[in-house]
Amino acid sequence: MSHVSMKVNGKEVGGEVEGRTLLVDFLREDLKMTGTHVGCDTSQCGACVVHVDGKAVKACTIFALEAEGAEVTTIEGMANADGSLGVVQAAFQEHHGLQCGFCTPGMVMAGAALLKENPKPSEAEIRQYLEGNICRCTGYHNIVKAIMAASGQDVEPPAVAAE
Amino acid sequence: MYAFEMERPQTIADAVAALKDEDAQALGGGQTLIPTLKQRLAMPSKLVSLHGIAQMKGVCTDDDGRICIGGATTHQQVSESAGDYPALAWLASRIGDPAVRNRGTIGGSLANNDPSACYPAAALGSGAVIVTDNREIAADDYFQGMFTTALNEGEIITEVKFPVPSHAAYMxxxxxxxxxxxxxxxxxxxxxxxxxxxxxxSEEGVFRWGEAESALSGNFAPEAVDGLSVDPSGMIGDLHGTKEYRAHLVGVMTKRAVKAAAAGETGVSSAH
Structure with missing residues (x-):
């Protein structure tokens, strides 16, 4: 076992891990931060995306020891300081960017990483950026719309359910 | 995953020393190796992470005008920093997905030599030089078949040097x-x-299409490839495409690449 320390959502954390401990397992099992999901565990689905030193990374495809000294941001770090939803999260809620919610942590983290690099992405740029994030419910349209809305660009208002 | 030790050297010399142990394995960005370990298709006793070696990261230009890329440089960094070789930067910007590009490295990709990987095409197509901890290997000597390279046990790709062509494109x-x-x-x-x-x-991994090279060296235009074909017998055939289909695509994509390169474009990724 080796000691690992890093900053997660602004807080210094540490623990004893094996060489083979994945970052996502350190987050979920050791830190009990279960917001980051493991969908496929084969590096394909993107549900486990977190930010490591500001970059989107699949937490199931990096060892915890490789994040030594890094600044990690997870979905738990995306809310505002007062606990209200952050801008990307709020846009997902407003525009129905989720159904079952399993892929949502990865989608929100990928969307936030995109907006940091490219504050006003086109629809095509959003779709291309989400190539590594798989959603089996929504068909993606409302996810794209939510990210577009979170960037401050005009989108069609969400449909209102019939009374 | 089987258990293993992890070492995180800070210098090339320390990494080489750590890799002398039997069953030690270098870890680049891990975007292929970690899934492979999860499937228990590899069982090294020790992983030597190259991530912390600062001297193996970054992109620069040498006195001969070659683009020199550190072996531990991520695809994302190459896409941002290799702008003097636009087709190479474009190729790097379309590998995998953004999260993969933020971890995966050029050295890792070339060391693995997946028969469907992008970087081997750029390295062989550019006549790049693969620099390791103890020698320089011409791309023409480096790729030796599917998942097979000229690297010895424990040898690390520290840098890759790309001559910059006047026109290039990746299709x-x-x-x-x-x-x-x-x-x-x-x-x-x-x-x-x-x-x-x-x-x-190809079942032999990345290869040069000599016949097309000769024709295009005389006339750099798509029609120069008309009538040329590769033998389907050595092509990969699977449920995604027969040998004949892949052989046909070689001609089609070569023409498209020439057309794009002649027009000053860098590349296109498409499924049609």
Whole structure:
């Protein structure tokens, strides 16, 4: 076992891990931060995306020891300081960017990483950026719309359910 | 995953020393190796992470005008920093997905030499030089078949040097599910001739299409490839495409790459 320390959502954390401990397992099992999901565990689905030193990374495809000294941001770090939803999260809620919610942590983290690099992405740029994030419910349209809305660009208002 | 030790050296010398142990394995960005370990298809006793070696990261230009990329440089960094070789930067910007590009490295990709990987096409198509901890290897000598390279046990790719052609483009026909190339072609036009490297197609991994190179060196235009074909017998045939289909795509994608390169474009990734 080796000691690992890093900053997660602004807080210094540490623990004893094996060489083979994945970052996502350190987050979920050791830190009990279960917001980051493991969908496929084969590096394909993107549900486990977190930010490591500001970059989107699949937490199931990096060892915890490789994040030594890094600044990690997870979905738990995306809310505002007062606990209200952050801008990307709020846009997902407003525009129905989720159904079952399993892929949502990865989608929100990928969307936030995109907006940091490219504050006003086109629809095509959003779709291309989400190539590594798989959603089996929504068909993606409302996810794209939510990210577009979170960037401050005009989108069609969400449909209102019939009374 | 089987258990293993992890070492995190800070210098090339320490990494080489750590890799002398039997069953030690270098870890680049891990975007192929970690999934492989999870499937228990590899069981090293020790992983030596190259991530912390600052001298193996970054992109620069040498006195000969070559683009020199540290072996531990991520695809994302190459896409941002190799702008003096636009087709190479473009190729790097379309490998995998953003999260993969933020971890995966050029050294890792070339060391693995997946028959459908993108970087081998750029390295072979550019006539790059693969620099290791103890020697320089010409790309023509480096790629030795599917998942096989000239690297010795424990040898690390520290840098890759790319001569910059006057015109180049990468045309990638993707397998829509995996988004790896079903067939992709890197064409580069230098003052002394044209190089054409094909990935995704052959059972021997990346290869140069010599016949097309000769024709294109005389006339750098898509029609120069008319009537030329590769032998389907050595191509990969699977549920995504027969040998004949891949052989056909080699010609089609080569023409498209030449057309794009001649027009000053860098590349296209498509499934049609």
């Amino acid at each position: 990638k026909f993707i397998q829509p599910a995996s988004r790896f190339p079903l067939v992709a072609v890197f064409v580069a036009k230098f003052d002394d001739g044209v190089r054409v490297a094909i990935t995704g197609a």
